[in-house]
Amino acid sequence: MQWNIRVLETPEEMREVEELQRLVWPGSETDVVPAHLLITAAHNGGLVLGAYGGHPPRLIGFVFGFPGLDMLPDGPAPKHCSHMLGVHPDYRNSGLGFALKRAQWQMVRHQGLTHVTWTYDPLLSRNAYLNIARLGAVCNTYRRSEYGEMRDALNIGLPSDRFQVDWWIRTSRVERRLSRNPRPTLRLEHFLQAGVKPVYEARRTPQGHPSPPSALPTLQGPLLLAEIPSDIEALKAADLSLARAWRFFTREFFETAFAAGYLVTDFIFEAETRRSFYVLSYGESTLGE
Template sequence: MKITIRKLTSIEDMHLVLQLENIVWMESTPIHQTFTAAKNGGILVGAFTTNEDESEGKLVGFCYGFAGFKEGQAYLCSHMMGIHPDYRSSGIGRRLKEEQRQIAKDIGYDLIIWTFDPLESRNSYLNTSKLFGISDTYIVNCYGEMNDGLNNGLPTDRLQIEWWIRSERVEEQWRPSLSFENPFSVSLSSKGNPMLMGSKDELPFGNSGIEVPIPTDFQNIKKSEPELAYEWRMKIREIYQAIFTEGYTLTGVRKADGPVQFAQFIPRKLIPLKRIERGANQ
C-alpha cells in the first residue's frame, strides 16, 4: 500500500477533511474554519492512497493545526489528527506528524503543542518515544463531557505535549540514560483487565527516573469494565499530578508484552530543549 503525504490548502482539500472527520469522529470542523486557518499560519496535512496509475486516491488521514500565541511564545496548536479505521496501525500518524513538523520549521515555528489521553498507551508511545515530545501538563476534564465513541462516560483528562521541533531532544532524538524505578504493581480483574495497585505516596523521587504502568488497551477496559476504567482515570490523575508537581516530565513509554505499558518520567531540567541553530543548507 503506497501512501502519499502532502500539505492541504484548497477548498476541495477541506471538503475531503470534513468527510473523513465525519467517519472518524462523527462530527466535523466547519470548512470556513479550516480554510481560514490554512491561510493564516495554520497547517493541514493529509495522507492519500495511490491509484494504480500513480494518481492521488482517497484521503485516509489528516492532521490539522492552527496558530497559537501565549506568554510571548508563538506556536502551532495541533488540534486534531484522524486516521480512517481501515488504515490505522500502519504508521500514517507518525508520517503526518513528521510532515507537519517540517512545514512548521519552514514557516518559522519552534514549538508544536497538542493534547492526548494519558491512558492511551499507543498515543503516549508515539508522542514521546517516536516523536520525542514531552509533557508535564495535566489538564483535568479538558473538553468536558463528550459523547463520541472514544470518550463517552469518562472525564476527558488530557496531557499537553510540547514538541520542541528544533531542540536537541527532537533533532538528535535524545533519550535519557537514567535507570527507572517502578513502585507500582498490577493485578488482573475477574475479566482479565489490569488493575493498578499503589498510590502517589509511594512515588520514589530522587536520582532515578520513575515508571508508571498504563493500560495496553484502555478502550477494551472502557467497554468491558467501565467502573475499572474510571478507577484508572482517577488514579493516574493523582499520580501524574504528583509527579509533575515535583518537576518531572513524561519523556517516553517502555513497551512490554502484557496488559500494561510503562510511562517514563525524568526531571525536566535534564532534558536538552535549547534550540539547535542549523546552517542554511542543513
C-alpha cells in the same frame, strides 16, 4: 503501505477532511471541525496536511493545526497549536500518524517556529507511544476535563483529562527521533537492568483486566516508571468503572508527579506482554537537549 502527503487548501479537500473526521470520531456531528474553519486557518498560517492512498486515491489521514501564543512571563511567544491528527482505521499502525507529524514538523520549522503543543488523553497507549516515544514530545502539564463532557464515541464515558505536550522541534532530541535512523526501541528490561522498577504494580482482576493501585505510591529517585492499561478502549467496553478508576488514579499520580518536578520524557510499549509504561524524569534537564 503507500501514501502521498500534501498541503490541503481547497474547499473540496476540506470536505474530505470533514468526512474523515466523521469516520475517526463517530457519533457527534457538532464536534466536526467544519471546512470553512479549516480553510480560514489554512489561509492564516494554519496547516492542514492530508495523506492520500489506495486506488483510486482517497484521503486516509490528516493533521490540522494553527498558530498560537505561549503566554510566557516576559510576554507572548509564537508557537504552533496542533489540534487534530486522524488516520483512517484501515491504515493504522503503519507509520502514517508518524509520517503526518513528521511532515507537520518540517512545515512548522519552515515557519520559523520552535514549539508545537497539542493535547491527548494520557490513557491512550498508542497515542502516548507515538507522541512521547516516537516523536520525542515531553509533558508536565495535566489538564482536568479539558473539553468538558465529550460526545463522540471515542471519548464518551470518561472525563476528558488531557496531557498538553511540548514538542521542541529544533532540539537534537526531536531531530534524532525523527531521523531516518531512529534509536532502538526502548524496553522495560533496559530499566530493570539499571535498577529502575515500576513505582507501582498494576494488579489484575479475576477477569484479567489491569487494575490501578488503591493508593498513590511514594515518588522518589531520578526516574519513575508508571504503568497504564495498554488498551483503554477495550477496558472501557469491558468494565467502565475500572477504566474510570484508572482515570482518577492517573490524574492524581501525574498531577502529583508534575508538581514534584517530574517530566514525562519517554514511553515503553511491550507488544508481547501488552504492557505500557510512562517514563518520568526528575527536573527539566531533558527539555533543551
